[in-house]
Structures are given as structure tokens and as C-alpha cells.
Amino acid sequence: xxxxxxxxxxxxxxxxxxxxxxxxxxxxxxxxxxxxxxxxxxxxxxxxxxxxxxxxxxxxxxxxxxxxxxxxxxxxxxxxxxxxxxxxxxxxxxxxxxxxxxxxxxxxxxxxxxxxxxxxxxxxxxxxxxxxxxxxxxxxxxxxxxxxxxxxxxxxxxxxxxxxxxxxxxxxxxxxxxxxxxxxxxxxxxxxxxxxxxxxxxxxxxxxxxxxxxxxxxxxxxxxxxxxxxxxxxxxxxxxxxxxxxxxxxxxxxxxxxxxxxxxxxxxxxxxxxxxxxxxxxxxxxxxxxxxxxxxxxxxxxxxxxxxxxxxxxxxxxxxxxxxxxxxxxxxxxxxxxxxxxxxxxxxxxxxxxxxxxxxxxxxxxxxxxxxxxxxxxxxxxxxxxxxxxxxxxxxxxxxxxxxxxx
Numbered sequence: 291x292x293x294x295x296x297x298x299x300x301x302x303x304x305x306x307x308x309x310x311x312x313x314x315x316x317x318x319x320x321x322x323x324x325x326x327x328x329x330x331x332x333x334x335x336x337x338x339x340x341x342x343x344x345x346x347x348x349x350x351x352x353x354x355x356x357x358x359x360x361x362x363x364x365x366x367x368x369x370x371x372x373x374x375x376x377x378x379x380x381x382x383x384x385x386x387x388x389x390x391x392x393x394x395x396x397x398x399x400x401x402x403x404x405x406x407x408x409x410x411x412x413x414x415x416x417x418x419x420x421x422x423x424x425x426x427x428x429x430x431x432x433x434x435x436x437x438x439x440x441x442x443x444x445x446x447x448x449x450x451x452x453x454x455x456x457x458x459x460x461x462x463x464x465x466x467x468x469x470x471x472x473x474x475x476x477x478x479x480x481x482x483x484x485x486x487x488x489x490x491x492x493x494x495x496x497x498x499x500x501x502x503x504x505x506x507x508x509x510x511x512x513x514x515x516x517x518x519x520x521x522x523x524x525x526x527x528x529x530x531x532x533x534x535x536x537x538x539x540x541x542x543x544x545x546x547x548x549x550x551x552x553x554x555x556x557x558x559x560x561x562x563x564x565x566x567x568x569x570x571x572x573x574x575x576x577x578x579x580x581x582x583x584x585x586x587x588x589x590x591x592x593x594x595x596x597x598x599x600x601x602x603x604x605x606x607x608x609x610x611x612x613x614x615x616x617x618x619x620x621x622x623x624x625x626x627x628x629x630x631x632x633x634x635x636x637x638x639x640x641x642x643x644x645x646x647x648x649x650x651x652x653x654x655x656x657x658x659x660x661x662x663x664x665x666x667x668x669x670x671x672x673x674x675x676x677x678x679x680x681x682x683x684x685x686x687x688x689x690x691x692x693x694x695x696x697x
Contacts, residue, residue, distance in 0.1 A: 298651075299327065300326055300327020300658070301326045301327055301650070302323060302326040302327040302328040302484075303327040303328075304327075305323070305327070305328040305329070305391045305392065305484065306328065306329045306331065306389050306390045306391050306392070306676075307320060307323050307324075307328050307329065307330040307331065307390065307391070307392040307393075307394060308331055308333065308383075308386055308387065308390045308392070308393045308394070309330050309331060309332040309333060309367060309394055310333050310393070310394065310395035310396075310397070310402070310407070311332075311394055311395060311396045311424070312334075312340045312341060312342070312396065312397075313340065313341055313342055313396070313469070314342070314363065314440070314466055314469035314470070314473070315396050315424045315440075315468075315469040315470070315472040315473045315476070315498075315500060316394055316395065316396035316424050316473065316476070317332075317340070317363040317364055317473075318363050318469065318470055318473030318474070318477075319394060319422070319424070319472075319473040319474070319476040319477040319480070320332070320367065320394055321363050321364065321365065321366065321367070322473070322474070322477040322646065323392070323394075323477065323480065324365075324366040324367050324657075324658055324659070325366060325645075325646050325655050325656070325657055325658055326650075326655065327658065328392070329368065330366070330367040330368065331367070331368050331370055331386065331390075331668075331672055331676075332364060332367040332368065332369050332370065332662070333370055333372050333374075333383075334369060334370070334371055334372075334665045334666065335371070335372075335373060335374070335665075336371040336372070336373050336665060336666060336691075336693070336694030337665070337694070338665075339355065339371075339665040340360060340364070342357060342359045342360045342363075343355040343356065343357055343360045343665075344357060345357050345359050345360070346358060346359045347359075349361060349635055349637065349639075349641050349661070350635070350637040353637070355664075355665070356635075356637065356663070358641065358643075360662065361635070361641045361643060361661035361662060362641075362643040362644060362661075364661075364662045365633050365641070365643055365657040365659060365660065365661050365662065366633075366657045366658040366659035366660075367659070367662065368659075368668040368671065368672055369662050369663075369664070369665065369666060369667045369668050369669075369696065370666060370668055370669045370672050370673075370693070371665045371666025371669050371693055371694030371695065371696070372669075372692065372693055372694075373691060373692055373693070373694075374405045374407070375405070376690065376691055376692040377692075378687060378690040378691075378692035379687075379692040379693065380406075382673065382677070382687065382692065382693065383407065384415065385677045386672075386676070386677065387412055387415065387416055387419070388416065389676055389677070390416075390419065391419070391420060391484065391487070392419070392420045392421075392422070392480060392484065393407075393409075393412060393419060393420070393421045393422070394421075394422045394424070394476065394480070395407075395422070395423055395424070396423070396424040396425065397425075398425065398435065398437075398438075399423070399425055399429050399434045399435060400435070402423070409421040409423070409495045413493060413495070416493075417493055418487060418491055418492065418493040419493045420480060420483045420484055420487055420493055420494050420496070421493070421494070421495050421496070422476050422479065422480050422483075422495075422496040422498065423495075423496070423497050423498065424472050424473070424476050424498040424500070425438060425497075425498070425499065425500070426438020426439075426442070426443055426468075426499070426500045426501060427499055427500070427501050428497055428498075428499035428501070428502065429497045430497075433501075438500060438501075440466035440467065440468040440469045440500070441462055441463070441466075443468035443500045443501050443504055444462075444463055444467065444468060444504065445460070446501060447468070447501055447504040447505050448505070448508075448511075448512075449467075449504055449505075449508070450463070452508075452511055452521065452523070454523070455523070455524055455525040455526070456523040456524040456525070457524075457525065467504065467507070468500040468501070468503060468504045469500065471500070471503040471504065471507055472498050472499075472500040472503045475498055475503050476496065476498045479496045479498065480496060483496060527575050527578040528542050528543060528575075528578070529541075529542050530542075530543065530582060530585055530586065530589070531612065532585075532586055532589045532590070534589065534590065534592055534593075534594060534595045534598060535593075535594055535595065537594070537595040537611060537612065538595065538611070538612035539589065539592075539595045539598045539599060539609060539610070539611055539612065540609065540610050540611070540612055541585070541589070541602060541607070541608060541609045542608045543585055543602075543607060543608075546571065547570075547571055549607055550568075550571075550574070551563070552605050552606060552607055553585075553605075553607060555605070556601065556602065556605045556607070557584070557585075557588045559584070559588075562584070567580060567581075568581060595611045595612075596611070599611055627649070627654060628645060628653075628654040628656070629644060629645050629647075629654065630642055630643070630644060630645070631643055631644070631645050631654075631656050631657055633657050633659070633660050633661050634660040634661065635660060635661045635663065636660065636661070636662075636663025636664065636667060636696075637663060640661075641661035643657065643661065645657070663696060664696030665694055665696060666693065666694035666695050666696045667695075667696025668696070669684075669693050669694060669695050669696065670684060670695060673687075673693070
């Protein structure tokens with residue numbers, strides 16, 4: 291296995307990305323690109339910037355635009371303040387395009403067309419560009435202009451209704467799954483498009499739909515109804531969450547053929563092997579309510595969640611405690627995998643953020659740069675070093691209101 295300390299250059303070294311994204315889905319995808327070595331140039335509107343700068347825990351005392359949310363998904367990028375509505379900014383964008391390999395945006399369909407920054411406009415100037423649009427419903431179709439947030443996509447996709455399990459009222463999910471799935475799919479498609487570009491020179495247009503990402507992530511329901519079956523609107527069979535003391539244990543037991551004899555031995559219920567209700571995995575699914583009652587009674591015999599997890603795991607079956615997020619940030623497993631990383635922050639001190647959820651060449655994929663700070667903090671650097679603009683030209687663009695500096 292390669293030694294991370296001596297591994298080859300980053301996978302995306304030499305690749306430049308123009309990042310017009312905001313909130314979560316787009317920034318999540320471009321953070322992945324940045325952590326693999328791409329030079330990601332994040333464009334923000336002067337004075338306002340990305341909306342999630344203002345959401346949640348602030349990293350700088352007294353600030354309102356330095357959220358931990360924003361820092362986590364934009365670390366390692368270079369921030370440039372450009373007002374797309376200012377005519378003088380177009381020369382800057384086109385000069386950046388000349389240096390770029392990839393463009394990513396997640397505005398509502400039509401916004402980039404208004405600024406003549408859509409794929410048709412930019413590919414006419416640079417045919418080899420890889421351009422990715424992320425939106426709620428895709429760029430085409432009768433719903434393409436519909437407002438989209440992860441919460442709404444969760445509702446519209448059928449997932450919110452399925453999560454009811456036939457018991458609960460529809461409710462908001464804490465996990466913004468549609469955004470994260472769309473960002474991950476965009477990242478994969480962009481990388482695949484780049485392989486073709488490097489092989490043939492041909493660019494690509496990637497159109498990612500949050501709605502379709504959510505539906506594609508479903509395991510059994512859509513597969514069933516697409517092929518003449520029905521949706522089982524009830525809690526998932528085999529999955530048990532049970533309270534022991536003041537905590538909960540999660541298990542997935544009783545369905546698999548190999549697991550069944552181990553479960554009977556652990557529960558000390560050998561007679562169930564001859565029970566006609568539980569002879570096959572199919573039988574156990576049909577009679578799951580009765581089996582679940584037996585499993586819950588057995589779980590209640592443990593003194594603690596820790597004791598239950600230890601016993602079930604020792605029998606080579608799945609179980610885990612229901613854990614608080616506050617417990618996970620100091621968990622020794624994630625500490626060993628170096629999943630939480632400290633990065634410098636422009637205001638002084640450090641921000642603690644997540645690394646990528648995969649290791650590469652034997653080590654974690656860490657952020658390649660500091661947490662973001664002010665809107666336009668790298669404007670002078672990018673326009674000067676990347677584009678070769680003189681200080682006078684940069685100052686002139688600033689005087690016209692086309693660009694902004696971070697300080």
C-alpha cells in the first residue's frame with residue numbers, strides 16, 4: 291500500500307474549477323474536487339455571498355458571515371468576489387474561463403442563461419469545457435422552474451411519505467440527503483467527464499437532478515412498483531430500535547438465512563427453529579410482527595445498550611447504539627481515521643471540519659487549504675497570479691464595482 295507521505299501528486303492536480311455554486315449541493319461537489327487537488331475558484335456576489343455564511347454557529351466572535359456550515363463545505367477553495375450583474379465583470383469571467391477545465395453551478399435553471407454563462411454560451415467560447423448544472427428537478431421538464439430545497443425534494447420524491455412507515459405524520463428530515471446525494475453524483479459525473487476530455491478533448495454537459503438522485507437512492511420501493519409490485523407502508527421488517535434503560539440499541543435481525551440459527555442460539559430459543567411461522571426468510575417477513583415481539587422481549591433482558599451490542603456483535607450479528615452527534619465528534623474510531631480535521635481560519639485560530647469519507651493510498655483525504663473567510667478574500671491573488679492582471683487593472687475593476695476584495 292502506498293505511503294501517504296510519499297504518494298504521487300493529488301489526483302486532480304492541475305485542474306481548475308470555476309465554482310458558481312451556493313448553499314450545499316454544489317459546494318459539496320466542489321469541496322470534493324478541491325480536496326483531490328483541483329484549484330477551485332469560488333465566485334461569490336459582493337456584499338452578500340453564499341447564503342449559508344449566515345446560518346448556524348459562527349466561527350468568529352461578533353461576526354454573522356463566518357458560519358461553521360459554510361466553512362466546512364468550502365474549505366480549500368479560493369474565494370473571488372464578482373458581481374455577475376455588472377457588465378465590467380464579464381471580461382474577468384471569460385478570462386477565468388480560458389484557464390478553467392470545469393464549471394459548476396447550481397442556480398435555478400435560467401439564471402446562468404440570463405448572464406450568458408450557461409453551457410451553450412460558454413461551450414461556444416471554449417468547446418472542451420466540462421460544465422455541470424445541479425438543480426432540484428433538472429434543466430428540462432415541466433417542473434424545471436419549481437423552487438427546490440432538500441426538504442421539498444424529500445417531500446416530492448415520495449421519500450418523506452415512505453419514512454412515515456405507516457405510523458408517523460410526514461415530518462422534516464434532519465439530513466439534507468437530496469443536496470448531498472446531488473453533490474456526490476455531480477462529483478462522480480464530472481470526474482468521468484474529465485477522463486473523456488483528457489482522452490479525446492471533448493467537453494461535456496452534466497445535468498444533475500436532486501429529485502432523481504433521491505429516487506435513485508431508494509432500495510426496494512421503486513423497484514417493486516416499477517415492476518408491478520406494491521409499497522409496504524409500515525416500519526421496515528428486520529430493523530429494530532429498542533430502548534434499554536435511557537438509551538436505544540439498533541439491530542437488524544431475523545431475516546437472513548445464515549443469521550437465523552445464530553439469533554436462535556443467542557436468544558436461547560431453539561424451539562423457534564420448528565415454528566412454522568419462521569421457517570424461511572419469507573415466512574419471517576410475513577410474520578414479522580410476532581417475531582419482532584419476541585426479539586424485543588429478549589433485548590429487554592439486557593442490562594444496558596453496551597451489553598446488548600457486545601453480545602450481539604460477538605454472535606456475528608449487526609447491532610449498534612443510537613449515538614448522539616456530540617458523542618461522535620470524539621469517537622476513537624473516527625479519531626483514528628482522522629475524519630475530523632483542524633484547518634486555519636482567516637480570523638485567527640482554527641475551524642474543525644470533516645475530511646472526505648474515503649481514504650486514498652492508505653490515508654485520509656484532508657482539506658487542501660484553510661477555511662474560507664471574507665467574500666473575495668482571494669480576488670487580488672487570483673486576478674493577479676492566475677490571470678496576470680496588473681494592480682492598476684484590478685483596482686479599476688474594483689472601482690467599477692465589478693469585483694470585491696476580502697478586506
